[in-house]
Structure formats: structure tokens, C-alpha cells
Amino acid sequence: MSRSGALDLATGLGGKIKKNEVQSAVEQYEKYHVCFGGDDDTRKTNYSDMVNKYYDLATSFYEYGWGESFHFAHRWNGESLRESIKRHEHYLALQLGLKPGMKVLDVGCGIGGPLREIARFSSTSITALNNNEYQISRGTELNRLVGLGDSCDFVKADFMKMPFADNTYDAVYAIEATCHAPDVVGCYKEIYRVLKPGQCFAAYEWCMTDNFDPNNETHQRIKAEIELGNGLPDIRSTNQCLEAVKLAGFEIISEKDLAADSPVPWYLPLDGSRFSLTSFRLTSIGRFITRTMVKTLEFVRLAPAGSARVSSFLETAAEGLVEGGRKEIFTPMYFFLAQKPL
Numbered sequence: 001m002s003r004s005g006a007l008d009l010a011t012g013l014g015g016k017i018k019k020n021e022v023q024s025a026v027e028q029y030e031k032y033h034v035c036f037g038g039d040d041d042t043r044k045t046n047y048s049d050m051v052n053k054y055y056d057l058a059t060s061f062y063e064y065g066w067g068e069s070f071h072f073a074h075r076w077n078g079e080s081l082r083e084s085i086k087r088h089e090h091y092l093a094l095q096l097g098l099k100p101g102m103k104v105l106d107v108g109c110g111i112g113g114p115l116r117e118i119a120r121f122s123s124t125s126i127t128a129l130n131n132n133e134y135q136i137s138r139g140t141e142l143n144r145l146v147g148l149g150d151s152c153d154f155v156k157a158d159f160m161k162m163p164f165a166d167n168t169y170d171a172v173y174a175i176e177a178t179c180h181a182p183d184v185v186g187c188y189k190e191i192y193r194v195l196k197p198g199q200c201f202a203a204y205e206w207c208m209t210d211n212f213d214p215n216n217e218t219h220q221r222i223k224a225e226i227e228l229g230n231g232l233p234d235i236r237s238t239n240q241c242l243e244a245v246k247l248a249g250f251e252i253i254s255e256k257d258l259a260a261d262s263p264v265p266w267y268l269p270l271d272g273s274r275f276s277l278t279s280f281r282l283t284s285i286g287r288f289i290t291r292t293m294v295k296t297l298e299f300v301r302l303a304p305a306g307s308a309r310v311s312s313f314l315e316t317a318a319e320g321l322v323e324g325g326r327k328e329i330f331t332p333m334y335f336f337l338a339q340k341p342l
């Protein structure tokens with residue numbers, strides 16, 4: 001099952017990067033970002049290297065702290081984080097009208113948490129696309145363990161140039177993944193190409209909201225922290241996203257920022273000022289323990305050199321995300337459902 005022990009965190013850290021190269025990978029990764037003197041043009045040109053380094057370095061932390069699905073969720077009062085994550089996935093399946101027998105594509109699938117939930121919920125067969133080899137190896141193992149090894153598969157490829165024929169899929173979804181695209185119109189055009197005419201694409205996008213002021217230094221700092229902590233080239237506005245969906249050729253069926261009416265704020269699990277036993281590892285005490293543990297594991301050489309620095313930029317991300325959420329300048333759940341015309 002999910003690798004969520006401290007030793008799993010230590011051994012998975014660095015993903016497919018050689019253990020003695022983790023430190024220099026962290027340094028190269030940091031240099032892409034504004035907080036370390038980088039700029040968005042360099043991040044866009046080198047998106048593949050930047051994003052792959054990020055997920056090699058961060059995936060075991062995600063599994064340790066968050067679980068198998070690497071996304072936030074709209075959440076009702078009384079609902080646990082895990083329940084809300086599953087419901088967020090079911091919502092996407094229902095909006096897409098998934099039915100048994102449909103051939104579905106998951107764009108930017110992580111280690112396949114959403115895929116396993118959606119495939120079992122809708123009895124569909126899902127192909128999961130990901131450019132990160134380490135995540136694919138984890139996802140393949142987890143699919144096999146739950147018995148989805150034959151009906152669902154992973155393909156290692158870049159979502160900017162997918163290795164699929166035109167008009168292949170009955171439905172496509174992307175959960176908090178296409179925010180990594182260096183050119184979102186190009187990415188949506190690829191999705192449009194592989195989708196059958198008349199069929200739908202649904203996504204949860206990471207966006208800056210209308211409250212974001214590009215001339216406000218605090219807003220810009222928060223945006224830069226989120227980019228650094230999450231391997232992003234340049235976070236787009238909700239309007240830019242919507243325009244891109246239309247430019248790619250889709251017709252919009254519905255669109256909405258689901259964060260706007262989430263009774264429990266999506267960023268609450270990361271908020272250092274609250275306490276939760278069920279997601280203890282995400283609380284400030286839990287994060288302090290993780291930080292100390294990673295430093296110790298690095299010191300005794302059970303975790304590679306550079307591990308504590310990964311933990312540190314992920315902390316920066318958490319702080320940026322909470323601040324961006326509180327100020328309502330950022331959302332990780334700008335939802336849209338779009339159709340490829342017949």
C-alpha cells in the first residue's frame with residue numbers, strides 16, 4: 001500500500017535521482033525560481049527538467065503527508081480530508097458522465113490515487129499520463145496491489161506532445177496538473193486532439209483569482225513561493241485559463257472556482273494555527289516533527305544530502321498556499337467542463 005512510514009520517506013527521497021546527486025538537484029531546482037534569482041522564461045524553456053526534478057524530490061513527502069492523491073478538495077463541515085478528496089474525484093467523474101466501458105485519459109496522474117478511485121467508482125478503464133518515471137513506478141505497483149494492473153495503465157510522456165492518435169478518448173480529465181504546462185493553450189490543444197468529437201474534458205486548475213494584484217509586492221511574493229514549492233513555471237489567472245480552453249477549440253459547458261463556496265477552506269490542512277489528529281502530519285507540530293526527523297535521517301545518512309532543503313522549500317510552499325488561500329488571491333480548484341464540438 002501507500003508508503004507512509006518515516007523510512008519510506010527517507011528511502012524514496014530523490015526518486016530516480018542518484019542519492020549522491022540529490023543535493024545538486026535541489027540546488028539546480030531552486031535556481032529556477034524567483035526566490036533564488038530565476039525567471040519564468042527559464043522555467044518555461046526548461047519545464048521538463050524543472051518539473052521532473054521537483055517530483056523526484058517531493059513525491060515521497062507527498063505520500064508521507066498527504067496520501068496517494070496529490071490534490072486539494074472542496075470540503076463540507078464534518079467531512080474528513082480523505083473523504084473530501086474522494087468526493088472531489090467522484091465529482092469530476094459525475095461531471096464527465098463516466099460510464100462502464102469508456103476509455104478515459106488522466107493527464108498528469110501523480111502516483112495514480114485519483115485514477116484508482118475514479119476507475120473503481122465508474123468502472124472505466126483509465127490511461128494515466130505522466131512524465132515522471134519515479135511516480136509511474138509507484139503508481140504501477142499500487143495499481144497492481146488493488147487489482148487494477150490489467151484495466152488501467154501508465155504511459156510515460158509529456159502532455160505537451162502526447163503519444164496517442166487523434167480522437168482516441170471518450171473523456172479526459174486533469175487534476176492540478178496542467179498548471180505545470182509551459183504553454184497552456186498548447187497543452188489543451190493536445191487534449192483536444194486526442195479526445196473524440198462530442199466528448200468532454202474536465203479539470204481542476206491552479207490559478208490566481210481576480211483578487212490577485214500583479215502590482216502588489218506581497219501578492220507577488222506569495223505567487224513566487226507557491227511556484228517554488230510546487231514546481232510551477234508561472235501561475236495563470238482564471239481568465240487566462242478559460243480563454244486558453246476556448247482558444248484550444250473547446251466549448252465551455254460550465255466553469256466555477258469551487259474554493260469560493262467550500263464551507264471548510266481547502267488550505268485548512270496546511271494551516272499551522274489549527275490542530276487535527278486525523279491529518280496530524282500536516283499540522284505545525286507534525287511538520288516540525290517531520291523537519292527534525294528528516295534532518296536526523298540526513299545526518300545519519302539514511303536520507304540523502306539535500307533532503308532537509310527539500311523539506312524546507314515544501315514548507316515555503318505550504319506557507320504561500322495558506323496565505324494565498326486566506327487572501328483569496330489563489331485557488332487550486334478552478335473547475336471547468338468543456339466539450340469538443342461534433
Ligand SMILES: C[S@@+](CC[C@H](N)C(=O)[O-])C[C@H]1O[C@@H](n2cnc3c(N)ncnc32)[C@H](O)[C@@H]1O
Nearest residue numbers: 069070071108109110130131158159175177180
Ligand atoms: C500535483 S501533481 C497531481 C497528480 C494527480 N493528478 C493527483 O491529483 O494525484 C501534478 C502531476 O502532473 C505531472 N506532470 C507535470 N508536468 C507534466 C508533463 N509535462 N507531462 C506529463 N505529466 C506532467 C507531474 O509529474 C505530476 O504527476
